[in-house]
Amino acid sequence: MSDKITGGCRCGAIRYECNAEPILAGHCYCTVCQRASGTDKNSAVAFPENAFRLTGEITEYTVEADSGNTSTRGFCPTCGDPITGYGTGMAGMMMVSASSLDEASVFQPQMDIYVDSAPPWTHMDPDLPKVPGMPEE
Ligand SMILES: [Zn+2]
Numbered sequence: 001m002s003d004k005i006t007g008g009c010r011c012g013a014i015r016y017e018c019n020a021e022p023i024l025a026g027h028c029y030c031t032v033c034q035r036a037s038g039t040d041k042n043s044a045v046a047f048p049e050n051a052f053r054l055t056g057e058i059t060e061y062t063v064e065a066d067s068g069n070t071s072t073r074g075f076c077p078t079c080g081d082p083i084t085g086y087g088t089g090m091a092g093m094m095m096v097s098a099s100s101l102d103e104a105s106v107f108q109p110q111m112d113i114y115v116d117s118a119p120p121w122t123h124m125d126p127d128l129p130k131v132p133g134m135p136e137e
Pocket residue numbers: 009010011012013014076077078079080081
């Protein structure tokens with residue numbers, strides 16, 4: 001097994017580690033991700049939930065999607081860095097923001113999702129597959 005993947009927030013209050021490889025990674029252009037990230041997309045990596053361990057007091061905010069699924073985001077109450085994301089539509093997965101990884105190269109984007117809601121000024125990587133909404137299993 002490779003070394004643990006680690007990350008956390010700027011102020012150090014939130015730390016996490018994961019002892020499994022990422023399941024998937026990509027850029028999400030949904031409007032919830034835009035608000036959470038402050039720009040056109042959120043770039044995130046998904047890990048198996050059961051291999052992920054978080055320490056610190058994270059603040060969570062849950063929204064209900066059009067599909068009826070809930071989506072919960074975790075962020076640091078002190079520095080505000082977006083850290084986690086999970087939801088009923090992605091059972092067994094824990095997403096973390098690419099910006100929170102200690103090792104930036106762990107994030108290797110495979111796709112752009114929810115591209116239909118991207119703002120008109122966005123600029124996407126033309127080499128990545130594009131999915132209009134949520135990818136189908
Ligand atoms: Zn913090």
